[in-house]
Amino acid sequence: MADPRSWRSETARLGNADPSDPTGWFEPLWASASGGDVTMPWEHDDPHPALASWTCAPGTGSAVVVGCGLGADAEHLARLGYATTAFDISPTAVAAARARHAGSPVAYAVGDLLDLPRAWVGAFDLVVEIYTVQAVNRSVRDGLTAGVRSLVAPGGTLLAIQAVADEVDDDGPPWPLTRSEIEAFGxxxxxxxxxEELGAPRLWRAEFRRG
Incomplete structure (x- = not known):
């Protein structure tokens, strides 16, 4: 078998392939990674460090992880005590997460931020969004950010973790967020x-609350 293609090069190729379908490239990328044709850098079981350091105590209520991938962040929240839902636009990613965490209490589902189930709107006490919005072209950024916001229940919290951009740069994916773009979650x-801006690599970690 030939060496798998670089995840970065394949992401750049697929992410710019069809501007009319800015989220359509996730499933081909995950399918290629699942088949061993593309490297899989997200192969880990630990939560994102910026999430792990923020969630340092047991939690209660409902939580949702946007763009859950293989489920490390969702499993972390479930271990803390949250009733956790996790979704991804890629059916292959969701199937892989379910297989990896057989018997998990996390409810894994296929979902699209631009077309969310009505039952999810305003339903979650904690919403965690890490890197999903920055992975999609800015042409739909407003819609994606609005989708994330819509998940937050009254009195609920949104935690957004994204790469930092000092100015708008359309050379992606990814398309990191400027300060005004991260503040748009609020x-x-x-x-x-x-x-707050975390260093090495430079990341936004932003917390918002619905009154």
Missing amino acids: RDGLSAVSV
């Missing part, structure tokens, strides 16, 4: 609790 009744 609309539609959500207010910023904190927007």
Whole structure:
């Protein structure tokens, strides 16, 4: 078997392949990775460090992880005590997460931020979004960010972790977020609790709350 293609090069190729379908490239990428044709750098069982350091105590209520991939962040929240839902637009990713975490209490599902199930809107006490919005072309950024916001229940919290951009750059994927773009999560009744920049690599970690 030939060496698998680079994840970065394949992401760049697929992510710019069809501007009319800016989210359509996720399933081909996951399918290629599942088949061993593309390297899989997200092959890990630990939660994102910026999430792990923020969630340092047991939690209660409902949580949802946007763009869950193989489920490491969702499993972390479930271990803390949250009733956790996790979704991804790629059916292959969701199937892989379910297989990897057989018997998990996490409810894994296929879902699209631009077309969310009505039952999810305003349903979650904690919404975690890591790297999903930045992975999609800016042409639909407003819609994706609005989709994330819509998941937050009254009194609920949104945690967004994204790469930092000092200025708008259309050379992606990914398309990291400027300060104004990360602050845009704080609309539609959500207010910023904190927007901090973490270093090496430079990341936004922003917390918002719905009043």
